[in-house]
Amino acid sequence: MSGLADLVAEGMLVPYHAPWPRCTVQSSTWQRAIAGLVSVKMTLLGLWGETECVHMAVIEAATNTVAILSLPCPDGVYPSVGQAHPPAIRLERAILDLFGLVPVGLPDQRPWLDHGCWPESFPLNPPRTARRDSELYTFLPVEGGGLHQIAVGPVHAGIIEPGHFRFTANGEAVVRLEERLGYAHKGIESLMAGADLAGAAKLAGRVSGDSTVAYGWAFAMAAESALQLEIPARAIWLRALMAELERLANHLGDIGAICNDAAFPLLHAHFGALRERVLRAAVTAFGHRLMRDCIVPGGVSIDPGPDGVEAITALIASIGEQLPRLVETYDNTASLQDRTVSTGVLKPALATQYGAGGYIGRASGRSFDTRRTQPYAPYDQLAFEVPVLSEGDVDARVWIRIREVEQSLSLVKQMLSALPGGALVGSFADRTEPCEGAALVEGFRGDILVWLRLGGDGKVERCHLRDPSWFQWPLLEAAIENNIVADFPLCNKSFNCSYSGHDL
């Protein structure tokens, strides 16, 4: 079995790519990388296309090293990864939709993002003119007695994002869930191409609104790696401060919403109030409730000042004071536990195979956290724990969030007491040759991958943004099996995958 370093050595290194190596490989190396994924010695971080090329980002478990392998495919075909490694299936279907590159050997080549509503097929690959019939969509067949189907979405009963869920049930029990996504597809990667850094950063901050800080950071970090920019220390710490506030806001909101879906609105009210307090501290400190556009390539655009620091300090104290009682209520309410314990179990083997990030992976035994596994400043200078459980049920996903709220509170405290002074934005060096960069940032939902190539004119040539949801959505289909239909909202909320981040 080849290690990742061997695979990289077999290829041709691309110059001006940072911080990890990217190399152009031949089909044989591509196949060995697939074998590495199948053996779970490596985990797929991303798979995306270009006009005549496919790229695969992988991380090797034993060494925690990351590399990007690129396979030229001038004939418009490449050996399918998804054929042997299911986590790649939807990514390959998306590459086929956007670029017309055909994954040879993939049994499921139904369209994914393309619903037959765009003016042309393969919109990111204009030279490819053949039209694809994508209007008719067939769901996977289900056979057996006593089955009925329930179609839900894309418009849902609550205030949530658009997506379609096709349930096949036997009485109350779900025997199969099939998701159909792509409704929120906005063509962000096509808008990225040709955008300047500021415009592209704005787009990146709008891939998934709940993770606007994490996306802003990941995009900025990828651009800064490509341009080899030095970021002022204060900017780095403020970025992490915002990232932890974003994590707090989302986790607090999620814990409450999960309780609400288990018919316990009391905790929804309390946790919703805590979330609102985080957003109000954010607007005081950073001028925006979601802290959107506060991270810019080169640094940050706003300083919290003494008032902001004071607001965040008060917030942390207030949450720290209220949290233990709320957690105790969660833990001691039998009707709630009855709904969350042993519901929607995701088996650890699947979490590992799919490289599921965030609370979904960590509730099913996968300890991966970018802040620890691929540490970036300032997390390498802060003390924190990465909570891991192995039960994999709704309850475990709640507990991971609770533990992470506690960790984030501690991280914010540490950062406030050691916040360095200085400038907010670094200086840009003049650069005239093309360059490439990549970054992995831990959002509240899991690891976000951004890869980009900048042209000599400083504009974005190609940018790919991979939401953690790509590797989490398919697992919801597995976790819901044999649960009752009525528990789907609960399971779905405990996953809280992003539709927009996935559909892009």
Added chain:
Amino acid sequence: MPEDWAIAELAAAIDRAARQRLGRSLSIRTVDAGSCNGCELELNALNNVFYDIERFGVRFVASPRHADVLTVTGPVTKNMREALRRTYEAMPNPKWVVAIGDCARDGGCFAGSYAVLDGAHSVVPVDLHIPGCPPSPREILMGLLALIEQVNS
């Protein structure tokens, strides 16, 4: 907190207006037509205890058949055009449409993409636009008040 006072005043105004014009109820069906989910976060915040929008008879309903107002978020992706149109058509008259956020007005930063329609007005008649990226819950409340004032006037 000044924010809370402002919201209390706003709430009282909505309460008076809704009582007069709509017999104390306003039912809202919301459709995410491809937003980044930022607007959904703030719409959901209207239900938290700080805003508690239901105390004024303004509530989000599950079916368009029960709705007076359709709120639309997102630039309207081509993949959501049909679902948005059908939702609007399922609503009984009289009905109003509120476009929420910068993308719902004209596509925002997604305008010009092959995959979007550049705003809610491309599919449904828009009565009011509430700007912001996303608008805060307070701004959404102010917008709804403006709509209620406009109704029947």
